[in-house]
Amino acid sequence: MxxxxxxxxxxxxxxxxxxxxxxxxxxxxxxxxxxxxxxAYAMLGAYVTYALLxxxxxxxxxxxxxxxxxxxxxMATERLILRRMLKAQxxxxxxxxxxxxxxxxxxxLAIWGPDQIAFPQVFPSGSIxxxxxxxxxxxxxxxxxxxxxxxxxxxxxxxxxxxxxxxxAADNPRAALAIGIHVSNQVSIAWAxxxxxxxxxxxxxxxxxxxxxxxxxxxxxxxxxxVVGGLxxxxxxxxxxxxxxxxxAFTEGMLSPAIEEFLRGFTTIQSVGALQQVIPYxxxxxxxxxxxxxxxxxxxxxxx
Amino acid sequence: xxxxxxxxxxRFGGVAAVSEMDLDVGPGEIVGLxxxxxxxxxxxxNCIAGVNKPDMGEASWKGKPIxxxxxAALLRLGVARTFQSVVSLHDLTVLxxxxxxxxxxxxxxxxxxxxxxxxxxxxxxxxxxxLLAPLNLADVAYSQIQTLSYGQRKSxxxxxxxxxxxxxxxxxEPVAGLTLQEGLNMGAVIRSVRDxxxxxxxxxxHKMDVVMATCERITVMAHGSRIFEGTPAxxxxxxxxxxxxxxxA
Amino acid sequence: MTTRQILLALALxxxxxAIGYNSGRFWAYLIYAVAIAGIGALSLNLLIxxxxxxxxxxxxxxxVGAYSAAIxxxxxxxxxxxxxxxxxxxxxxxxxxxxxxxxxxxxxxISTLAAQFILxxxxxxxxxxxxxxxxxxxxPLTLFGRPVANDQEYVVICIAILFLSxxxxxxxxxxxxxxxxxxxxxxxxxxxxxxxDVSRAxxxxxxLSGFFAGICGALFAFTSRLANPxxxxxxxxxxxxxxxxxxxxxxxxxxxxxxAFVTLLPEAIERLGEFxxxxxxxxxxxxxxxxxxxxxxxxxxxxxxxxFVRRLAARRGGxxxxxxxxxxxxxxxxxxxxxxxx
Numbered sequence: 001m002x003x004x005x006x007x008x009x010x011x012x013x014x015x016x017x018x019x020x021x022x023x024x025x026x027x028x029x030x031x032x033x034x035x036x037x038x039x040a041y042a043m044l045g046a047y048v049t050y051a052l053l054x055x056x057x058x059x060x061x062x063x064x065x066x067x068x069x070x071x072x073x074x075m076a077t078e079r080l081i082l083r084r085m086l087k088a089q090x091x092x093x094x095x096x097x098x099x100x101x102x103x104x105x106x107x108x109l110a111i112w113g114p115d116q117i118a119f120p121q122v123f124p125s126g127s128i129x130x131x132x133x134x135x136x137x138x139x140x141x142x143x144x145x146x147x148x149x150x151x152x153x154x155x156x157x158x159x160x161x162x163x164x165x166x167x168x169a170a171d172n173p174r175a176a177l178a179i180g181i182h183v184s185n186q187v188s189i190a191w192a193x194x195x196x197x198x199x200x201x202x203x204x205x206x207x208x209x210x211x212x213x214x215x216x217x218x219x220x221x222x223x224x225x226x227v228v229g230g231l232x233x234x235x236x237x238x239x240x241x242x243x244x245x246x247x248x249a250f251t252e253g254m255l256s257p258a259i260e261e262f263l264r265g266f267t268t269i270q271s272v273g274a275l276q277q278v279i280p281y282x283x284x285x286x287x288x289x290x291x292x293x294x295x296x297x298x299x300x301x302x303x304x
Numbered sequence: 305x306x307x308x309x310x311x312x313x314x315r316f317g318g319v320a321a322v323s324e325m326d327l328d329v330g331p332g333e334i335v336g337l338x339x340x341x342x343x344x345x346x347x348x349x350n351c352i353a354g355v356n357k358p359d360m361g362e363a364s365w366k367g368k369p370i371x372x373x374x375x376a377a378l379l380r381l382g383v384a385r386t387f388q389s390v391v392s393l394h395d396l397t398v399l400x401x402x403x404x405x406x407x408x409x410x411x412x413x414x415x416x417x418x419x420x421x422x423x424x425x426x427x428x429x430x431x432x433x434x435l436l437a438p439l440n441l442a443d444v445a446y447s448q449i450q451t452l453s454y455g456q457r458k459s460x461x462x463x464x465x466x467x468x469x470x471x472x473x474x475x476x477e478p479v480a481g482l483t484l485q486e487g488l489n490m491g492a493v494i495r496s497v498r499d500x501x502x503x504x505x506x507x508x509x510h511k512m513d514v515v516m517a518t519c520e521r522i523t524v525m526a527h528g529s530r531i532f533e534g535t536p537a538x539x540x541x542x543x544x545x546x547x548x549x550x551x552x553a
Numbered sequence: 554m555t556t557r558q559i560l561l562a563l564a565l566x567x568x569x570x571a572i573g574y575n576s577g578r579f580w581a582y583l584i585y586a587v588a589i590a591g592i593g594a595l596s597l598n599l600l601i602x603x604x605x606x607x608x609x610x611x612x613x614x615x616x617v618g619a620y621s622a623a624i625x626x627x628x629x630x631x632x633x634x635x636x637x638x639x640x641x642x643x644x645x646x647x648x649x650x651x652x653x654x655x656x657x658x659x660x661x662x663i664s665t666l667a668a669q670f671i672l673x674x675x676x677x678x679x680x681x682x683x684x685x686x687x688x689x690x691x692x693p694l695t696l697f698g699r700p701v702a703n704d705q706e707y708v709v710i711c712i713a714i715l716f717l718s719x720x721x722x723x724x725x726x727x728x729x730x731x732x733x734x735x736x737x738x739x740x741x742x743x744x745x746x747x748x749x750d751v752s753r754a755x756x757x758x759x760x761l762s763g764f765f766a767g768i769c770g771a772l773f774a775f776t777s778r779l780a781n782p783x784x785x786x787x788x789x790x791x792x793x794x795x796x797x798x799x800x801x802x803x804x805x806x807x808x809x810x811x812x813a814f815v816t817l818l819p820e821a822i823e824r825l826g827e828f829x830x831x832x833x834x835x836x837x838x839x840x841x842x843x844x845x846x847x848x849x850x851x852x853x854x855x856x857x858x859x860x861f862v863r864r865l866a867a868r869r870g871g872x873x874x875x876x877x878x879x880x881x882x883x884x885x886x887x888x889x890x891x892x893x894x895x
């Protein structure tokens with residue numbers, strides 16, 4: 001059944017989108033900044049994990065160390081750069097994160113070159129047969145890991161004391177400071193966690209589609225996710241991630257061919273190109289017109 | 305009465321910021337609106353200045369109802385206001401800000417073509433004479449706002465509000481941040497502005513000395529409502545007012 | 554803006570036009586590349602620097618201008634193609650800007666990001682109109698019945714248009730409309746309180762900005778002889794935004810300075826790279842330098858080069874002057890801070 005096949009592949013990629021989007025929402029909640037460099041962290045994480053695997057580390061260790069290194073990178077970014085820009089204009093801060101994206105891309109380009117690299121087998125090869133559909137272990141593992149970590153992170157955020165401190169610091173930094181929460185530490189933790197999650201996401205994407213600089217593009221795909229889910233909602237990021245992953249899969253698998261057929265009948269247009277990459281943005285625009293706060297957001301924070 | 309407000313109320317969440325507030329201002333009168341912190345003075349002004357829409361009440365200016373009108377519409381009716389915080393506007397000069405104020409009123413705004421071609425120098429001169437000179441700002445007409453002192457910037461804001469010849473002027477803490485002497489000077493300026501332009505003035509202020517010296521009548525506000533109204537001398541003597549300000553002695 | 558400043562600018566324009574007209578193709582290309590980028594940067598600065606409307610759609614809008622001019626030019630409309638490009642792009646810009654009337658800064662910025670992607674996508678698939686991914690070949694611009702013959706002639710045209718655009722926008726800032734932009738940027742609440750029609754001001758900003766972005770795109774199409782979707786991707790928006798940040802938000806002259814800086818930097822690095830043994834890494838280093846430049850500028854001199862130079866000049870002029878010059882750095886950047894964005 002094609003639909004089910006598409007759904008499965010959509011959920012798998014969607015779970016990775018959710019992972020990346022979680023990080024962006026986390027940073028937005030506590031720094032008020034949309035982090036364009038999130039995609040860069042994903043890409044860096046993928047390359048760093050690759051390097052560690054090449055060094056001979058066992059898969060699990062490579063991923064964990066990779067995440068730890070990315071956490072350090074996130075913390076460093078926050079401390080060295082973002083902290084100096086607390087009073088700056090929003091466009092400046094967003095440009096700084098864009099600058100980071102450009103810098104990290106160039107960095108990876110310098111070290112590993114522009115070509116796609118085959119990512120070593122991390123998960124066993126082969127696939128399982130589920131109701132007539134083939135699901136590779138790669139997809140299964142990526143989905144399992146991404147979802148587990150996302151959900152674990154959500155639970156951590158909601159139910160642990162550090163999570164509580166994070167939420168306090170994000171909602172009302174002044175009040176948090178007043179009750180003794182070290183807000184700037186919490187902000188660093190948020191950046192570290194986001195970068196680590198993104199790094200894992202990038203590594204997973206590499207296992208699915210190979211290692212290349214284009215992994216950083218996922219940072220941009222995250223925008224429809226966070227708008228649909230709600231800029232301030234972690235759970236929304238998770239759910240919207242799955243939704244958009246599936247939307248992409250179904251568009252590529254079913255909608256695009258259908259539209260192409262239709263267009264070929266009436267016009268000289270032969271192909272709809274990468275419609276699956278643009279449709280999420282169409283949904284984003286629709287969402288902003290109809291319900292800007294997203295599915296899970298609170299109304300009133302986004303209109304003038 | 306020129307400005308008449310009755311029963312104005314507004315709630316924010318569960319808090320009644322203004323509760324059945326009344327205010328009367330006669331033509332050409334300078335009325336001071338005073339009260340302890342949190343009494344609701346600025347919220348009240350925001351309600352009659354088109355910033356917030358009150359939940360209840362009526363307000364009329366020269367017989368016309370004004371609640372719910374936008375600031376732009378109010379300006380067309382001759383109601384202008386100054387702002388508490390003096391916004392620093394890029395590298396605009398004093399004259400630029402004045403012209404902004406004038407632009408709000410169709411009769412006073414400059415022609416686009418004249419401005420674009422830079423041929424409106426005569427208008428600059430005119431604005432200087434009518435608005436800046438009385439406020440001792442003529443020397444700094446071409447200076448950037450950023451280079452002026454705080455007191456001067458407040459004067460510029462006042463001049464901006466006056467630029468469209470309002471008939472009713474709301475001044476939101478016009479002497480906040482000024483020294484006592486500067487405040488008294490500003491008070492004198494406000495009186496001279498009223499004498500010269502004939503407008504009514506509602507002045508929200510904390511500095512008692514300035515209020516007593518400048519205003520002709522005073523309305524005291526506490527907990528969102530009017531608790532007293534009278535001349536400065538009467539206000540100083542009233543026991544309820546003293547209690548509200550000084551606590552139960 | 555004084556007559557002296559206008560004359561100085563005119564002199565500079567004539568100087569560079571003369572240099573360009575009498576140089577080889579390479580220098581001519583560099584000069585008109587900077588001029589064209591400058592027009593785009595001016596238009597973007599009007600929107601972001603003057604009116605405070607953050608947008609990522611600049612690349613796509615320049616593309617709209619390019620394609621409009623290409624289609625009109627290929628159909629034989631001559632010099633009018635530029636006008637067509639300006640008008641069409643102004644209208645598209647207004648369309649993109651409509652959400653700004655209802656959405657807050659950050660959400661609006663994201664909607665412009667979507668517009669950027671969606672527009673470029675349409676460039677790619679509307680084959681019959683744009684020739685899709687292969688790009689649309691653009692015949693040379695014909696002015697007064699005569700086609701522009703070479704790069705040197707384009708230099709003169711581009712510099713002339715840059716000068717006129719700069720002059721036009723500088724005059725706009727001296728009108729009530731221009732002043733209203735600045736107040737809207739600082740605080741929409743205060744703007745409304747002053748009686749400014751905020752929606753109208755924003756619409757005007759989008760129209761004007763779009764017009765000049767269209768002109769930029771048109772000149773781009775004619776000088777590169779090709780309108781190709783890849784040229785108008787988000788990287789162009791980033792480049793243009795970098796230009797106005799380096800030059801200084803809200804500074805018209807700064808936009809041109811920033812355009813020169815950002816356009817010439819990669820060239821400079823390429824030259825430098827020829828001296829280094831690591832030939833293959835030149836493009837990577839160029840990108841790293843670009844990213845680093847953006848970060849450092851925003852960290853250390855957020856008001857851009859023009860403000861930096863003014864500060865240096867003021868310091869020479871004595872301590873008192875320096876104090877006066879320092880004050881702006883604190884107050885003028887107030888517009889929209891990170892905390893406001895939630």
